[in-house]
Amino acid sequence: MSNGPSRAEHYPGPLHNPPVKGGEARKHHAPHAHHPKLQHHFDSMEQQLDASILGMWVFLVTEIMFFGGLFMAYLMYRWANPDAFQEASAHLDKTWGMINTLVLIVSSLTMAMAVRSAQTSAKPKTQVMWLVLTMVFGTAFLGVKYIEYSDKFAHHLVPGPNFQWPGQYASGAEIFYSLYFCMTGLHAVHMIIGLGIMTVIAVMAWRGKFDAHYFTPVEVGGLYWHFVDIVWIFLFPLLYLIGAHYGAGH
Amino acid sequence: METPSYLNDGHGLKSWLLTKDHKRIALLYLISITAFFIMGGLFAMFVRLELLTPAGDLLNAETYNKMFTMHGVVMVFFFLIPSIPAVLGNFLIPIMIGAKDLAFPRINLLSWYIYILGGLFTFVAALSGGVDTGWTFYTPYSTAAANSHVILAALGVFITGFSSILTGLNFIVTVHRMRAPGLTWFRLPLFVWAHYATSLIMILGTPVIAITVLLVAAERALHMGIFDPALGGDPVLFQHLFWFYSHPAVYIMILPAMGVISEIVQTFARKNIFGYSFVAFSSLAIAIIGFLVWGHHLFVAGQSVYAGLIFSFISFLVAIPSAIKVFNWTATIYKGSVSLDSPMLYAFGFIGLFTIGGLTGLFLSTMGLDIHMHDTYFVVAHFHYIMVGGAIMGYLGGLHYWWPKITGRIYSEFWAKIAAGLVFVGFNLTFFPQFIAGYLGMPRRYHEYPPELQVWNVMSSAGASILAVGYALPLVYLVYSLFAGERSPADPWGSKGLEWEIPSPPPTANFEVTPIVTHGTHQYAPSKEVGIV
Amino acid sequence: MSGHVASTRLYYFVFGALVVGTLLTYAAALVDFGFFNNVVMLAIAITKMTLVMLFFMGVHWNSRLTKVVAVSGFFFLLIMFTITMSDYLSRGWMPGSLR
Numbered sequence: 011m012s013n014g015p016s017r018a019e020h021y022p023g024p025l026h027n028p029p030v031k032g033g034e035a036r037k038h039h040a041p042h043a044h045h046p047k048l049q050h051h052f053d054s055m056e057q058q059l060d061a062s063i064l065g066m067w068v069f070l071v072t073e074i075m076f077f078g079g080l081f082m083a084y085l086m087y088r089w090a091n092p093d094a095f096q097e098a099s100a101h102l103d104k105t106w107g108m109i110n111t112l113v114l115i116v117s118s119l120t121m122a123m124a125v126r127s128a129q130t131s132a133k134p135k136t137q138v139m140w141l142v143l144t145m146v147f148g149t150a151f152l153g154v155k156y157i158e159y160s161d162k163f164a165h166h167l168v169p170g171p172n173f174q175w176p177g178q179y180a181s182g183a184e185i186f187y188s189l190y191f192c193m194t195g196l197h198a199v200h201m202i203i204g205l206g207i208m209t210v211i212a213v214m215a216w217r218g219k220f221d222a223h224y225f226t227p228v229e230v231g232g233l234y235w236h237f238v239d240i241v242w243i244f245l246f247p248l249l250y251l252i253g254a255h256y257g258a259g260h
Numbered sequence: 261m262e263t264p265s266y267l268n269d270g271h272g273l274k275s276w277l278l279t280k281d282h283k284r285i286a287l288l289y290l291i292s293i294t295a296f297f298i299m300g301g302l303f304a305m306f307v308r309l310e311l312l313t314p315a316g317d318l319l320n321a322e323t324y325n326k327m328f329t330m331h332g333v334v335m336v337f338f339f340l341i342p343s344i345p346a347v348l349g350n351f352l353i354p355i356m357i358g359a360k361d362l363a364f365p366r367i368n369l370l371s372w373y374i375y376i377l378g379g380l381f382t383f384v385a386a387l388s389g390g391v392d393t394g395w396t397f398y399t400p401y402s403t404a405a406a407n408s409h410v411i412l413a414a415l416g417v418f419i420t421g422f423s424s425i426l427t428g429l430n431f432i433v434t435v436h437r438m439r440a441p442g443l444t445w446f447r448l449p450l451f452v453w454a455h456y457a458t459s460l461i462m463i464l465g466t467p468v469i470a471i472t473v474l475l476v477a478a479e480r481a482l483h484m485g486i487f488d489p490a491l492g493g494d495p496v497l498f499q500h501l502f503w504f505y506s507h508p509a510v511y512i513m514i515l516p517a518m519g520v521i522s523e524i525v526q527t528f529a530r531k532n533i534f535g536y537s538f539v540a541f542s543s544l545a546i547a548i549i550g551f552l553v554w555g556h557h558l559f560v561a562g563q564s565v566y567a568g569l570i571f572s573f574i575s576f577l578v579a580i581p582s583a584i585k586v587f588n589w590t591a592t593i594y595k596g597s598v599s600l601d602s603p604m605l606y607a608f609g610f611i612g613l614f615t616i617g618g619l620t621g622l623f624l625s626t627m628g629l630d631i632h633m634h635d636t637y638f639v640v641a642h643f644h645y646i647m648v649g650g651a652i653m654g655y656l657g658g659l660h661y662w663w664p665k666i667t668g669r670i671y672s673e674f675w676a677k678i679a680a681g682l683v684f685v686g687f688n689l690t691f692f693p694q695f696i697a698g699y700l701g702m703p704r705r706y707h708e709y710p711p712e713l714q715v716w717n718v719m720s721s722a723g724a725s726i727l728a729v730g731y732a733l734p735l736v737y738l739v740y741s742l743f744a745g746e747r748s749p750a751d752p753w754g755s756k757g758l759e760w761e762i763p764s765p766p767p768t769a770n771f772e773v774t775p776i777v778t779h780g781t782h783q784y785a786p787s788k789e790v791g792i793v
Numbered sequence: 794m795s796g797h798v799a800s801t802r803l804y805y806f807v808f809g810a811l812v813v814g815t816l817l818t819y820a821a822a823l824v825d826f827g828f829f830n831n832v833v834m835l836a837i838a839i840t841k842m843t844l845v846m847l848f849f850m851g852v853h854w855n856s857r858l859t860k861v862v863a864v865s866g867f868f869f870l871l872i873m874f875t876i877t878m879s880d881y882l883s884r885g886w887m888p889g890s891l892r
Contacts, residue, residue: 049365050360050361050769051354051359051360051361051362051363051365051438057437057438060437060856061363061364061433061437061438063855063859064432064433064436064437064856064858064859064862065363065364065367065429065430065433067859067862067863068428068429068432068433068463068862069425069429070863070866071463071464071862071863071865071866072425072429072463072464072466072467072866073467074467074866074867074870075463075464075465075466075467075468075866075869075870076467076468076470076471077471078467078468078471078866078869078870078873079467079468079470079471079472079475079501080471080475081870081874082497082500082501082873082874082877083475083486083497083501085874085878086494086497086877086878086881087494089878089881089882090494090881091492104819104822108815108816108819111815112812112815115808115811115812115815116808118808118811118845118849119804119805119807119808119849121849122799122804122848122849123801123804126798126799126801126804129798130798169482169483169484169485170482170483170484171483181485181491181492182492184484184485184491184492185485185486185491185492185493188484188485188486189486191484192475192478192484192486196471229851232849232850233850236845236846236849236850237850239845240841240842240845240846243838243841243842243845244838244842246815246818247818247822247834247835247837247838248834251818251819251822251834252822252830254819254822254823255822255823255824255825255830436858464865464866464869468873496880497877500877500880504873504877551869551872552872552876555876555880558880563880564879564880564881564883564884564885564886564887565883565886565887566879566883566886566887567876567879567880567883570876570879
């Protein structure tokens with residue numbers, strides 16, 4: 011193993027350096043350096059929160075691409091079967107769809123209020139109230155989906171061997187309903203996971219873990235919740251409203 | 261008398277299986293991907309054994325299909341994609357940027373457990389009889405006709421994808437938010453640039469294949485009609501969605517290796533990289549342009565000619581940043597003070613073999629040529645030149661280069677040189693004849709072939725046995741070094757970089773005091789000062 | 794950095810806008826604007842999404858990096874949509890060929 015020219019001339023070596031005065035990427039004089047929730051590899055609560063928010067946004071980008079594959083399939087099949095999609099969409103209940111959209115919007119409001127209550131060091135009871143409200147609306151959303159899905163099963167609108175289509179475009183309608191179930195189903199799975207996350211966060215809030223100095227889980231959980239809302243904001247018009255003026259609705 | 265390091269900081273299985281230390285997690289990955297490499301290699305062995313003779317006499321067609329499928333699935337998803345990022349990236353990135361750990365250590369551990377879970381699904385699929393669709397899972401065969409364990413394998417791939425996503429997420433946040441004071445982007449080691457670009461691909465691409473394999477599993481289980489033409493679906497849509505990830509995936513496999521080569525070449529030529537910013541930007545360019553070329557896998561699938569033209573043109577473009585790297589490595593070595601230690605041998609091998617692989621990729625990007633060469637052994641040879649001649653050489657080179665840092669031990673340089681030589685010779689003997697066989701028309705994924713192609717196949721299988729010995733040797737002498745190897749100093753190669761400033765093996769916290777960085781790595785004495793030029 | 798605390802008034806205002814957007818979407822769907830229906834629907838949906846991202850998710854007050862990350866996903870989706878559809882849309886353009 012050959013050794014190169016002496017390193018000392020070119021590289022002072024970090025271990026001989028005094029502690030830092032401050033740098034562009036790391037802060038070293040944080041007032042809450044010993045906050046019990048500060049993880050050892052971070053220098054400050056601020057850096058930890060910022061990294062966590064960035065991390066959740068990177069994760070949400072993956073979720074956008076994940077749902078994006080389904081939207082791609084939707085885009086192509088709707089371009090290829092415009093009349094079938096219109097006809098099939100008309101059999102979805104627009105009213106339930108709109109109610110669910112409004113339910114999720116309310117839940118996003120309560121979620122934002124929950125984050126705000128933690129940010130402002132509100133009493134644990136207040137924080138828990140907003141979180142529980144969010145979960146109530148999320149559960150209501152799932153309840154409506156259950157009603158809708160049961161209806162589809164009853165009317166033989168579930169793709170597969172039992173699919174029966176009364177209208178003109180059976181093949182295209184089956185593809186529409188495949189996409190409907192895949193997209194709303196995946197969304198519902200995300201909602202269920204979101205409810206689980208909110209439960210954990212609510213328990214932590216009840217135990218008084220969150221205040222203005224530390225509210226990262228609420229913030230990050232909130233980002234996830236809003237994302238699930240945004241997906242539905244697109245699903246509603248794309249699935250429920252393309253046949254609205256087509257013919258007889260439900 | 262043991263000096264404290266991450267290796268002896270906590271004993272027992274629990275301290276390893278519940279570790280948050282990125283260095284220990286890297287070793288967990290090292291052990292598991294080695295196991296999968298052996299598994300994938302065994303499947304390859306059956307393929308090459310069958311192809312020794314023109315007749316399909318060793319295995320029947322269906323079993324042969326399962327062999328090449330499992331070889332592909334295991335090697336792509338469970339070896340190549342994690343290899344360098346999960347082992348070397350995990351270990352080195354925090355150290356190279358002067359941090360104590362990655363941004364999210366627990367997510368790092370979770371990514372390993374997810375990887376193991378996905379691997380378990382695939383292992384069970386293999387034990388239950390395997391999959392025979394090809395690693396590409398093309399529909400409607402995979403969704404409607406195949407009699408093999410498609411759903412299990414698809415779920416295994418789905419689960420493992422999240423391991424990749426979490427690793428990429430961790431790297432991106434870490435590089436953005438945890439660099440030491442003074443460590444500007446353009447002082448980062450090129451290894452870090454390469455992994456950052458790789459992480460972008462992991463984040464943006466992996467979710468698409470996740471939803472695609474999930475749809476395959478759903479269609480197979482529930483008989484929905486998304487990809488099955490009999491039910492009104494479009495199989496070409498599957499190919500679009502599949503390759504939207506799987507083409508960038510090949511850049512996930514090669515970019516980290518390129519980062520390794522950049523580091524090795526500078527150390528063993530005793531010279532700063534030629535054109536640092538070009539190499540750094542070329543990593544980003546490969547990542548981004550790589551997302552725009554997937555249709556070159558669909559030239560003969562029914563894709564429109566005009567889309568094919570666009571994809572063909574952009575595929576030519578993506579060769580440019582790769583070529584820039586090769587030029588810059590060559591210019592770095594030129595008039596450098598070159599020492600032919602084993603890592604450098606792997607680097608040389610990489611540069612030559614990657615060039616051949618890349619050039620043959622240009623042949624395949626040409627739509628007219630691809631019509632003749634698609635689904636022949638020419639394609640097989642092309643991608644093995646990149647993935648084995650390129651990526652695996654990069655992985656082995658990096659493993660050898662950083663072995664003293666990771667383990668604190670020095671391996672036998674004599675046996676390492678022998679192994680590198682065997683790998684190089686074995687590799688070329690295995691895969692060069694496949695270019696010829698493919699050009700002469702031998703289709704891929706067939707267990708039998710016309711007798712006049714036998715000579716090429718025999719050469720290929722013979723080469724594979726030499727290659728296998730070349731791969732087995734490091735297993736022996738590297739493990740041996742753990743027990744009987746000379747102890748390594750902090751900087752055994754005389755290199756530059758934050759990782760060589762700390763002890764070998766490093767302490768758990770990496771740095772006692774956060775380093776202040778005043779210039780980039782690999783600042784060797786300029787040639788003028790030592791009388792060259 | 795999410796050190797910024799938004800006012801409850803802002804949240805209720807955004808909420809109101811989202812509700813109005815939902816009702817508008819529903820109403821617009823009942824009228825036949827032809828292809829323009831899609832434009833209206835998507836425009837309203839994108840506006841709602843933007844409001845949620847900027848104010849409920851706090852992107853308005855986040856670092857520039859977070860803003861770039863938030864937008865990047867859609868950008869790549871757009872790439873996937875446009876290039877894939879360019880295949881389907883250009884089929885049959887070559888005379889005498891099915892492709």
